[in-house]
Amino acid sequence: MTVRDQPGPGLDAALALIADVPDFPEPGILFKDITPLLGDHVALTAVIDALAAAGRDAEGRPVVDKVLGMESRGFILGAPVALALGVGFVPVRKAGKLPRATYAVSYSLEYAEATLEIHQDALAPGDRVLLVDDVLATGGTAKATMELVAECGATVHGIAMLMELSFLPGRDSLGDADLTTLLTV
Ligand SMILES: O=P(O)(O)OC[C@H]1O[C@H](OP(=O)(O)OP(=O)(O)O)[C@H](O)[C@@H]1O
Numbered sequence: 001m002t003v004r005d006q007p008g009p010g011l012d013a014a015l016a017l018i019a020d021v022p023d024f025p026e027p028g029i030l031f032k033d034i035t036p037l038l039g040d041h042v043a044l045t046a047v048i049d050a051l052a053a054a055g056r057d058a059e060g061r062p063v064v065d066k067v068l069g070m071e072s073r074g075f076i077l078g079a080p081v082a083l084a085l086g087v088g089f090v091p092v093r094k095a096g097k098l099p100r101a102t103y104a105v106s107y108s109l110e111y112a113e114a115t116l117e118i119h120q121d122a123l124a125p126g127d128r129v130l131l132v133d134d135v136l137a138t139g140g141t142a143k144a145t146m147e148l149v150a151e152c153g154a155t156v157h158g159i160a161m162l163m164e165l166s167f168l169p170g171r172d173s174l175g176d177a178d179l180t181t182l183l184t185v
């Protein structure tokens with residue numbers, strides 16, 4: 001597994017806007033609140049540019065066919081990353097939200113259990129995709145999404161996360177996937 005830090009102008013200041021909220025949504029969880037960062041145009045631009053770099057080659061050319069975002073914070077970050085790369089966006093949604101035929105995977109995350117779904121025709125066999133989300137905690141969400149991509153016959157080019165919680169074993173569940181995290185806490 002490769003981890004690439006993507007320092008850039010304004011990125012450190014952007015990441016400093018993430019707020020710690022103790023005991024949310026339940027006692028013992030230190031919740032990482034990205035809403036102050038999202039509300040700052042300069043910070044949001046720096047973060048989207050840094051995440052999009054995970055979908056480019058060394059010359060800066062896009063190398064993915066689709067960006068996937070996991071509900072719901074992965075939608076906020078993933079859609080602008082897709083625009084930056086000039087490719088389409090695919091939502092990976094919680095159970096029961098997608099209207100047509102889906103593949104589904106159930107999983108556990110830091111403070112809940114859930115099922116994620118993808119439309120069966122969202123990806124073409126052989127598509128190379130970039131997964132985008134805000135937090136890598138237990139890795140349950142990312143691992144479930146990788147399984148959905150495999151079920152579609154597509155390939156995970158990389159996983160781009162705003163932050164990684166180093167006190168949880170998230171990265172251990174991602175095999176040899178190419179993981180980019182902008183911040184480790
Ligand atoms: O690595 P994990 O343990 O799976 O946790 C990470 C996931 O948890 C959060 O999403 P959540 O399901 O809480 O949904 P939200 O974005 O709608 O708040 C976060 O946005 C990641 O998707």
Ligand SMILES: Nc1ncnc2[nH]cnc12
Nearest residue numbers: 030031032033110135137
């Ligand atoms: N501690 C945390 N803060 C924010 N989002 C999360 N998703 C899973 N764990 C989280």
